[in-house]
Amino acid sequence: xxxxxxxxxxxxxxxxxxxxxxxxxxxxxxxxxxxxxxxxxxxxxxxxxxxxxxxxxxxxxxxxxxxxxxxxxxxxxxxxxxxxxxxxxxxxxxxxxxxxxxxxxxxxxxxxxxxxxxxxxxxxxxxxxxxxxxxxxxxxxxxxxxxxxxxxxxxxxxxxxxxxxxxxxxxxxxxxxxxxxxxxxxxxxxxxxxxxxxxxxxxxxxxxxxxxxxxxxxxxxxxxxxxxxxxxxxxxxxxxxxxxxxxxxxxxxxxxxxxxxxxxxxxxxxxxxxxxxxxxxxxxxxxxxxxxxxxxxxxxxxxxxxxxxxxxxxxxxxxxxxxxxxxxxxxxxxxxxxxxxxxxxxxxxxxxxxxxxxxxxxxxxxxxxxxxxxxxxxxxxxxxxxxxxxxxxxxxxxxxxxxxxxxxxxxxxxxxxxxxxxxxxxxxxxxxxxxxxxxxxxxxxxxxxxxxxxxxxxxxxxxxxxxxxxxxxxxxxxxxxxxxxxxxxxxxxxxxxxxxxxxxxxxxxxxxxxxxxxxxxxxxxxxxxxxxxxxxxxxxxxxxxxxxxxxxxxxxxxxxxxxxxxxxxxxxxxxxxxxxxxxxxxxxxxxxxxxxxxxxxxxxxxxxxxxxxxxxxxxxxxxxxxxxxxxxxxxxxxxxxxxxxxxxxxxxxxxxxxxxxxxxxxxxxxxxxxxxxxxxxxxxxxxxxxxxxxxxxxxxxxxxxxxxxxxxxxxxxxxxxxxxxxxxxxxxxxxxxxxxxxxxxxxxxxxxxxxxxxxxxxxxxxxxxxxxxxxxxxxxxxxxxxxxxxxxxxxxxxxxxxxxxxxxxx
Amino acid sequence: xxxxxxxxxxxxxxxxxxxxxxxxxxxxxxxxxxxxxxxxxxxxxxxxxxxxxxxxxxxxxxxxxxxxxxxxxxxxxxxxxxxxxxxxxxxxxxxxxxxxxxxxxxxx
Ligand code: SRM
Ligand SMILES: Cc1cc2nc3c(=O)[nH]c(=O)nc-3n(C[C@H](O)[C@H](O)[C@H](O)COP(=O)(O)OP(=O)(O)OC[C@H]3O[C@@H](n4cnc5c(N)ncnc54)[C@H](O)[C@@H]3O)c2cc1C
Ligand code: SF4
Ligand code: FES
Numbered sequence: 001x002x003x004x005x006x007x008x009x010x011x012x013x014x015x016x017x018x019x020x021x022x023x024x025x026x027x028x029x030x031x032x033x034x035x036x037x038x039x040x041x042x043x044x045x046x047x048x049x050x051x052x053x054x055x056x057x058x059x060x061x062x063x064x065x066x067x068x069x070x071x072x073x074x075x076x077x078x079x080x081x082x083x084x085x086x087x088x089x090x091x092x093x094x095x096x097x098x099x100x101x102x103x104x105x106x107x108x109x110x111x112x113x114x115x116x117x118x119x120x121x122x123x124x125x126x127x128x129x130x131x132x133x134x135x136x137x138x139x140x141x142x143x144x145x146x147x148x149x150x151x152x153x154x155x156x157x158x159x160x161x162x163x164x165x166x167x168x169x170x171x172x173x174x175x176x177x178x179x180x181x182x183x184x185x186x187x188x189x190x191x192x193x194x195x196x197x198x199x200x201x202x203x204x205x206x207x208x209x210x211x212x213x214x215x216x217x218x219x220x221x222x223x224x225x226x227x228x229x230x231x232x233x234x235x236x237x238x239x240x241x242x243x244x245x246x247x248x249x250x251x252x253x254x255x256x257x258x259x260x261x262x263x264x265x266x267x268x269x270x271x272x273x274x275x276x277x278x279x280x281x282x283x284x285x286x287x288x289x290x291x292x293x294x295x296x297x298x299x300x301x302x303x304x305x306x307x308x309x310x311x312x313x314x315x316x317x318x319x320x321x322x323x324x325x326x327x328x329x330x331x332x333x334x335x336x337x338x339x340x341x342x343x344x345x346x347x348x349x350x351x352x353x354x355x356x357x358x359x360x361x362x363x364x365x366x367x368x369x370x371x372x373x374x375x376x377x378x379x380x381x382x383x384x385x386x387x388x389x390x391x392x393x394x395x396x397x398x399x400x401x402x403x404x405x406x407x408x409x410x411x412x413x414x415x416x417x418x419x420x421x422x423x424x425x426x427x428x429x430x431x432x433x434x435x436x437x438x439x440x441x442x443x444x445x446x447x448x449x450x451x452x453x454x455x456x457x458x459x460x461x462x463x464x465x466x467x468x469x470x471x472x473x474x475x476x477x478x479x480x481x482x483x484x485x486x487x488x489x490x491x492x493x494x495x496x497x498x499x500x501x502x503x504x505x506x507x508x509x510x511x512x513x514x515x516x517x518x519x520x521x522x523x524x525x526x527x528x529x530x531x532x533x534x535x536x537x538x539x540x541x542x543x544x545x546x547x548x549x550x551x552x553x554x555x556x557x558x559x560x561x562x563x564x565x566x567x568x569x570x571x572x573x574x575x576x577x578x579x580x581x582x583x584x585x586x587x588x589x590x591x592x593x594x595x596x597x598x599x600x601x602x603x604x605x606x607x608x609x610x611x612x613x614x615x616x617x618x619x620x621x622x623x624x625x626x627x628x629x630x631x632x633x634x635x636x637x638x639x640x641x642x643x644x645x646x647x648x649x650x651x652x653x654x655x656x657x658x659x660x661x662x663x664x665x666x667x668x669x670x671x672x673x674x675x676x677x678x679x680x681x682x683x684x685x686x687x688x689x690x691x692x693x694x695x696x697x698x699x700x701x702x703x704x705x706x707x708x709x710x711x712x713x714x715x716x717x718x719x720x721x722x723x724x725x726x727x728x729x730x731x732x733x734x735x736x737x738x739x740x741x742x743x744x745x746x747x748x749x750x751x752x753x754x755x756x757x758x759x760x761x762x763x764x765x766x767x768x769x770x771x772x773x774x775x776x777x778x779x780x781x782x783x784x785x786x787x788x789x790x791x792x793x794x795x796x797x798x799x800x801x802x803x804x805x806x807x808x809x810x
Numbered sequence: 811x812x813x814x815x816x817x818x819x820x821x822x823x824x825x826x827x828x829x830x831x832x833x834x835x836x837x838x839x840x841x842x843x844x845x846x847x848x849x850x851x852x853x854x855x856x857x858x859x860x861x862x863x864x865x866x867x868x869x870x871x872x873x874x875x876x877x878x879x880x881x882x883x884x885x886x887x888x889x890x891x892x893x894x895x896x897x898x899x900x901x902x903x904x905x906x907x908x909x910x911x912x913x914x915x916x917x918x
Contacts, residue, residue, distance in 0.1 A: 527874035
């Protein structure tokens with residue numbers, strides 16, 4: 001049996017992106033044939049404006065050259081417009097008489113410029129602004145003529161006007177609405193924009209309707225007449241008054257179309273063999289005109305074409321950025337507002353800054369920024385993630401930096417940084433390098449940037465900053481799916497939530513089985529997915545799923561932290577930070593015996609022996625005769641305590657004993673990311689409970705429990721969960737919360753990020769409101785912990801396990 | 811020069827793992843075994859900053875360095891794009907379950 005045949009009509013951004021996604025998922029599923037009406041391979045249409053203005057060359061914006069199609073075994077027909085789909089016989093035909101049969105057909109015909117139905121519309125010198133051919137026509141006109149009129153003061157029209165002005169033409173923009181970009185901006189921001197463009201020499205006729213185009217004796221346009229009779233000289237007229245989904249072919253074939261080719265959430269049209277993506281498609285009544293939604297559609301369509309059948313497209317929130325150098329403008333979501341919304345505005349006409357934020361209930365739903373767009377990416381993220389913003393509402397309009405970010409998550413102000421500013425501290429990548437890679441290589445995702453520049457590929461703390469640079473460089477074209485919705489890695493199409501779900505629903509208990517059933521693309525995965533899979537398996541099926549040492553990163557495999565020179569650090573557990581003279585003596589002796597280069601008190605109230613040779617690890621563990629501190633694990637780390645009521649004159653409860661009890665109760669717990677606790681004896685909080693995953697603070701009448709704090713890359717204060725009376729309740733609530741986290745969080749997601757995603761109310765409902773549910777969670781934790789023992793003892797006792805520490809000799 | 815030496819049995823290397831071969835005065839050698847039981851040998855020094863590749867995570871015919879996640883191809887020692895560098899690989903032969911490495915000649 002031959003392979004199935006996939007035919008794609010329309011060789012543009014949405015279609016080719018779908019093919020790229022499909023080739024990643026199922027490289028051998030189809031023989032692919034592509035028909036494109038244009039004579040070029042796929043290029044980055046949104047960068048036509050810099051080509052027009054002379055800031056980039058056409059070669060720079062090619063995304064897939066003919067060699068790419070050849071390498072991937074795709075038959076490419078350029079200059080080939082498809083004029084007929086024969087759905088009964090399942091073939092398509094071009095106007096040149098080519099034919100291709102299909103099993104699946106992908107329509108990606110984009111849209112057409114809307115041509116005003118006025119007299120003179122067919123004169124020479126009247127063009128649309130849609131493809132490179134149009135750009136060439138405009139450049140010819142700019143070289144030999146003087147006056148240009150652009151009809152339409154939207155995104156496209158203004159970019160055309162700016163480009164033509166940069167090429168030396170005298171440009172007038174004729175616009176029907178009373179202000180510019182009325183679909184992206186409100187009146188005030190539109191006014192600021194107009195002033196800025198007028199300063200560049202562009203003239204405007206607003207609230208103006210075109211009634212006719214007038215030609216000269218050669219049949220070329222010479223002027224444009226408005227309905228009030230005014231005539232404006234014009235040797236070139238650019239129609240940029242809107243786009244219409246290109247449904248001609250689909251309609252001719254009898255496919256249901258309504259404002260585009262109608263598709264369902266899987267991007268399937270009413271004929272199940274035919275899919276449509278991009279600007280030609282109408283999803284839930286919306287046809288998008290920007291690339292970001294198209295990329296999301298491409299992912300889903302590819303998944304279904306590949307036969308995986310996972311994923312639905314649910315529509316997109318879009319953002320817009322005008323690509324006119326020197327003008328900063330950004331809008332996203334529902335920035336006009338209306339019933340049920342409130343607006344926060346900041347207006348500084350002299351400084352040329354205007355900001356409007358639209359809020360519905362507790363959430364930010366829209367933003368419109370002019371002049372200072374540095375926080376555009378941040379607002380866009382708040383809109384997409386739908387996080388409640390009522391607590392930061394007062395400071396919201398002043399931007400993220402006004403929130404006082406001690407230790408930023410890299411989320412502030414990429415736009416204002418100079419090119420030489422270092423973005424990724426781990427790999428020493430500066431902003432200019434990232435911007436250049438985005439431009440030169442046509443990158444749209446943070447992952448692609450990671451691959452090409454290494455930025456954000458190590459500790460990841462600058463990911464948000466890289467995302468900002470991306471958004472600031474390509475605007476709405478940035479493909480910035482929230483982390484949780486992205487596939488775990490390149491080996492699978494599943495995201496973390498789907499993977500967890502599948503492991504639970506299908507009762508998967510080993511990595512090879514999971515990879516087989518879930519159709520992993522690489523036979524044994526990679527360094528990203530194997531550790532995640534291993535955690536999901538053992539946390540979902542404790543006692544049943546077997547821990548796979550080879551799926552753990554080195555620290556968890558060697559039960560010690562690897563150092564930059566390949567030696568290890570050893571951190572024995574000191575329950576609650578309490579030690580004895582005897583333990584200290586053993587530590588001192590071991591340090592001497594194994595010539596430990598550095599003995600250091602850690603920030604976690606215990607002692608670190610740094611620089612131990614791997615071969616010495618089992619022996620030093622034996623000599624120390626203390627349990628593992630798990631300082632290396634995605635697991636319970638430390639429980640910091642203060643002295644509390646035992647000695648302190650302010651102590652209200654025995655915080656040290658509480659801390660020790662918690663640490664013993666949770667010993668051996670693996671978790672999505674590391675977990676740190678602290679117990680303080682009074683609200684002076686000497687154990688820093690306010691920045692721990694679980695922080696407990698003693699008060700006269702009992703214990704207050706806080707969750708989701710973090711003292712690391714971005715300091716986050718823990719949120720108050722509840723107050724309980726007894727230490728048994730502290731153990732139960734803490735255990736139940738951590739078990740919920742263990743069951744629901746994504747691998748490497750710390751409690752603060754998990755809480756941001758699911759909300760504190762969700763946790764309260766599961767852990768506080770329902771006593772039975774709480775007891776059940778706690779019981780599941782205890783059940784899982786029943787299988788754990790001290791890993792150091794386990795390594796010492798088992799000759800097989802010890803072998804990994806021994807070297808071979810010649 | 812015929813300097814093939816017997817190192818260990820295949821079974822003594824964990825599948826999807828590695829062992830370290832140490833010779834006085836020489837750079838350590840990492841001997842890897844893949845999930846498909848193929849055996850490869852590389853100098854145990856990542857071309858990036860010298861990380862011990864033997865401690866990395868093995869997947870397919872590659873190992874991811876434990877220090878900063880470069881991915882190195884086991885059969886050539888080359889770093890995977892976009893990274894550039896080579897760890898240097900040594901010829902390996904498996905006979906009747908015994909692993910032999912040829913120490914004299916180093917590729918790359
Ligand atoms: C040893 C220690 C520093 C010290 O000398 O005091 C340390 C050392 C390391 N920390 Fe830490 N952290 C240490 C306390 C902390 C603390 C303070 C604390 O626990 O009270 C924090 C902030 C609190 C927090 O985590 O919320 C801290 C926040 C981090 C972070 C940022 C985590 C975050 O979510 O933002 C990382 C990076 C990571 O985990 O990805 C990190 C990562 C590391 C690593 C594992 C880096 C690495 O991958 O090699 C370091 C290992 C060194 C080693 O080989 O031992 N370390 N690290 C401390 C060990 C505590 C212990 O007894 O176990
Ligand atoms: C100048 C300009 C600037 C833009 N700037 C931005 C921006 O800043 N941000 C943003 O998000 N979006 C921007 N856009 C919009 C973005 O380019 C489009 O959303 C995107 O290109 C649509 O992709 P598509 O594949 O659906 O259609 P297209 O990329 O238009 O591709 C459709 C292709 O199908 C071909 N075709 C049509 N019918 C047939 C047929 N019957 N047979 C064969 N081939 C056919 C067409 O020739 C075309 O090549 C801009 C658009 C333009 C024109
Ligand atoms: S702050 Fe932590 S991760 Fe950074 S150098 Fe110090 S110990 Fe290492
Ligand atoms: S030393 Fe191997 S990746 Fe840095």
